[in-house]
Amino acid sequence: MNLSTAAAIVWASATSLLRVVHAGNCYKEGVPFHQVNWKYCQEISDTLHMYYTPLNDTIMLGLHATEGVTGWSSLAPAGNGGMKGASQIVVRKDEATDEWIAEDRYSMEYQMPSMDEKQDVQLLFAQQDEDTGETAWGVVIPQNSCDEPYDYAIEDRNTFMLWALGNSHPFSFHGADRGQFTANLMGPPPTTIDLDSYDSVDLLMPNVPVVRGEKNLDPMNPFICSYFDMNVMGEEMGFTEEDKVHMVGYEPVITEGNSQFIHHLTLFTCEGYSTIENGQAGTTQLDDSNLEHQTVIPACTNMPPGCSNMVAAWAIGADSPAFPEDVGFPIG
Secondary structure, three states, X not given: OEEEEOOEEEEEEOOOOEEEOOHHHOOOOOOOOOOXXXXXXXXXXXXXXXXXXXXXXXXXXXEEEOOOOOOOEEEXXXXXXXXXXXXXXXXEEOOOOOOEEEEEEEOOOOOOXXXXXXXXXXXXXXXXXXXXXXXXEEEEEEOOOOOOOOOOOOOOOOEXXXXXXXXXXXXXXXXXXXXXXXEOOOOOOOOEEEOOOOEEEEEOOOOOOOOOOHHHOOOOOOOOEEEEEHHXXXXXXXXXXXOOEEEEEEEEOOOOOOHHHOOEEEEEEXXXXXXXXXXXXXXXXXXXXXXXXXXXXXXXXXXXXXXXXXXXXXXXXXXXXXXXXXXXXXXX
16 A cells, blocks of 8 residues: 655554543643633643633633743634634733733634624633743633624534734734634543554655746645655554554654645545446556655645545644544554
8 A cells, every 4th residue: 555645643553542631731830720710621732721611601711821922812713623704712912001801803704803893702811921921811701692603602512713822912913823623612621642652653755845836836835745655664663564553643744944834734545546337336456666665746736646545634723633542544
């Protein structure tokens, strides 16, 4: 089997996964959130946590950044996981009064979120250390503001959320300091999965130039593909094509300084061509006689012929996916 992708790391195992919750980092000494008032804590990153408590018809929602924030910050329920259609809660200092304020905003296009005429957010507290950038705030929002399409009703289910950090208190573009995660604001946070004890392999794009507009492609959106031979990678991990292992998670591998060039990664298996003959579906085996491990296709708007089965995808702001503990993608 061949794989075609950009750069990623995948974990493979034939056993189940250990599931852990990082609650210990949430309520340690010095954190301005206490579990007696803030029932749940969800780790967004090593330096960013969300706190929340569902009440009768409202929700207490908070954000804590341990360092590096010098301006506004926000959380946003997002219907499809993107900025377009999201309902932003922005907390910042008012430039006229130097007082902390909370704003109810929304975005119907990929542009600066607009102020909602119906302000449904109430600020509980906000603080920011001018030296370290540690920032924390809490707000109260209704579970259902009856303000669609500008606010989402918060329901007992997982939904996409966005976070963003600004470098000034006047509301402005967030730059690269933003991301996406999933949460259920009516229940406990999802558990995370410890993959450190499992075998992993890097699928690294060879050292290739990123050239805009190569071979008449979109000048702002170049695509590059590379093949990876499972037999070669199996030697690194100790399995052969006769063995079956399971991919149970993956994450991007981005060399420092290259993040500005990465928008998304996709991983496909190259198993051949789908065919229909005499009304019967079949597969024609991929001719890989001219392919070698890490062969590069510099102009690759579409996946190469025969590589049509997507098994993984990642884009800017996404989590590093780990499959549920009883799920794995078979390889081999």
